[in-house]
Amino acid sequence: MRTNTISSILLSCLTLLDAASIRRAAKGVATVDLSKTTGPAKFLASGWIYGFPDNGVEADTSIPTNYIADIKFGSSRAGGAQTPSRGWVNGGYNSYLPRFKSTLSNYRTTRKYNGDFILLVHDLWGADGSSIPRFPGDNGNWTETDAFLTQLAKDIKANNMLDGLVLDLWNEPDIDIFWAPNYPSPYRKNLPSTIISGPSAAHPPSTDSNTWQTWVSTIASKNAIPDIYSWHQIGDWSRQPDATIPDFNTLRSSQKLPERPIDINEYAAKEEQNPGNSVYYIAQLERYNLRGLRANWGSGSGLHDSLADLVFKKSGAGYRPNGEWQLYKYYAGMTGERVATKATADSRFDVFATKSADGLVKVIAGTRSVKGQYDIQVKGLTGSSVSVATYRFDWAGPAGEVGSPVALGSRTVNVSGGLVTISVDPASNATAYAYEISGAK
Ligand SMILES: *[C@@H]1O[C@H](CO)[C@@H](O)[C@H](O)[C@H]1NC(C)=O
Numbered sequence: 001m002r003t004n005t006i007s008s009i010l011l012s013c014l015t016l017l018d019a020a021s022i023r024r025a026a027k028g029v030a031t032v033d034l035s036k037t038t039g040p041a042k043f044l045a046s047g048w049i050y051g052f053p054d055n056g057v058e059a060d061t062s063i064p065t066n067y068i069a070d071i072k073f074g075s076s077r078a079g080g081a082q083t084p085s086r087g088w089v090n091g092g093y094n095s096y097l098p099r100f101k102s103t104l105s106n107y108r109t110t111r112k113y114n115g116d117f118i119l120l121v122h123d124l125w126g127a128d129g130s131s132i133p134r135f136p137g138d139n140g141n142w143t144e145t146d147a148f149l150t151q152l153a154k155d156i157k158a159n160n161m162l163d164g165l166v167l168d169l170w171n172e173p174d175i176d177i178f179w180a181p182n183y184p185s186p187y188r189k190n191l192p193s194t195i196i197s198g199p200s201a202a203h204p205p206s207t208d209s210n211t212w213q214t215w216v217s218t219i220a221s222k223n224a225i226p227d228i229y230s231w232h233q234i235g236d237w238s239r240q241p242d243a244t245i246p247d248f249n250t251l252r253s254s255q256k257l258p259e260r261p262i263d264i265n266e267y268a269a270k271e272e273q274n275p276g277n278s279v280y281y282i283a284q285l286e287r288y289n290l291r292g293l294r295a296n297w298g299s300g301s302g303l304h305d306s307l308a309d310l311v312f313k314k315s316g317a318g319y320r321p322n323g324e325w326q327l328y329k330y331y332a333g334m335t336g337e338r339v340a341t342k343a344t345a346d347s348r349f350d351v352f353a354t355k356s357a358d359g360l361v362k363v364i365a366g367t368r369s370v371k372g373q374y375d376i377q378v379k380g381l382t383g384s385s386v387s388v389a390t391y392r393f394d395w396a397g398p399a400g401e402v403g404s405p406v407a408l409g410s411r412t413v414n415v416s417g418g419l420v421t422i423s424v425d426p427a428s429n430a431t432a433y434a435y436e437i438s439g440a441k
């Protein structure tokens with residue numbers, strides 16, 4: 001008896017210790033502050049580059065509409081890359097035309113879902129990876145570039161492509177070693193009110209980058225400021241918007257450049273495309289009002305399919321959703337007002353949160369590539385307790401079918417000093433979670 005009592009006391013002490021050490025072990029605390037709203041939910045990260053099957057010059061009808069509409073798709077970016085013809089610079093108009101048709105088909109699919117279309121000019125030119133004989137304006141000769149842009153502007157107008165259109169000047173000029181400050185002028189002449197984005201740099205802004213310093217001073221001195229600033233956020237080796245946005249603001253202010261919308265028109269490396277990392281990117285994008293488009297790591301016809309790896313084709317079963325699609329579907333249901341959030345100090349765990357008119361708070365949480373335990377502190381709560389329902393988003397790879405998020409039950413949590421702490425111990429380095437907080441009383 002005595003031994004039993006002792007061991008049960010020991011056991012319960014151990015359980016307590018265990019709980020305490022688990023809490024102490026949290027690698028950091030992310031916060032959700034319900035007292036500060038940051039504007040209505042806009043599903044800013046629900047876009048992707050390419051991803052729509054080509055259908056001649058018509059909108060795609062092969063991917064069922066619910067896969068696109070249910071996730072509140074908002075933008076795509078394409079220009080006929082990796083199709084059999086090689087673009088303007090590799091054969092003139094006849095090589096450009098099939099790429100333009102692919103672009104038109106993707107544009108029409110995008111507009112069918114009320115999305116904005118970011119047109120990739122460099123892909124129509126033919127600069128999609130393999131070496132090309134010339135870049136626009138090489139040796140200061142703009143004759144061919146003018147002819148190309150004049151043709152493109154004519155085709156855009158003739159096919160009614162002006163609504164929802166953004167012309168993206170050139171992709172990743174910082175790694176293509178291409179620089180052309182005079183480049184926008186033919187657009188400005190032929191498409192005076194069309195929105196232009198740039199520089200779509202591969203490397204996000206950094207105050208100590210010569211490329212970025214040169215870029216801001218060049219656009220300032222030539223008065224060639226894009227309507228939308230753009231760059232890419234790819235890979236966990238690269239700094240996140242929490243660091244790159246303040247740097248961009250410093251660079252911009254140094255040249256007195258105006259504040260303008262920002263597109264992160266490619267985000268996440270292939271190995272970062274899973275629910276946990278996508279929450280991380282969504283949180284970072286939403287925090288700074290950045291419109292985001294998922295990078296697309298498909299090649300050839302794979303590039304023109306699968307909504308940038310949100311769905312896949314299953315033999316005999318058509319298109320099926322993977323775990324990421326389920327996460328974006330949940331994100332599409334995060335309506336109402338966005339609220340202020342903060343990532344953990346180690347920048348490896350982040351949260352995005354909304355509060356709907358009926359008071360329901362939804363929080364999504366995910367790590368950046370790591371598997372580790374973190375806390376979420378939710379501040380600004382009223383009442384003495386709330387109900388917290390937990391959902392898990394599993395990942396079985398891009399071609400692994402995953403159903404609705406797994407409901408892990410709900411519990412009552414006491415509110416102390418207006419806050420509750422939620423501990424998140426992810427099942428894997430790719431798993432994301434959602435918390436629905438309701439019933440403050
Ligand atoms: C400029 O390029 C055009 C077309 O590619 C070519 O016909 C012309 O000779 C070039 N001009 C010069 C000065 O090289």
Ligand SMILES: *[C@@H]1O[C@H](CO)[C@@H](O)[C@H](O)[C@H]1NC(C)=O
Pocket residue numbers: 369370429430
């Ligand atoms: C995440 O986990 C998977 C599966 O265990 C592993 O293959 C991968 O290397 C991990 N990723 C990172 C960035 O640690």
Ligand SMILES: *[C@@H]1O[C@H](CO)[C@@H](O)[C@H](O)[C@H]1NC(C)=O
Pocket residue numbers: 414
């Ligand atoms: C929550 O508050 C109630 C009422 O004050 C109390 O009985 C209960 O023990 C508290 N729960 C926890 C987990 O602290």
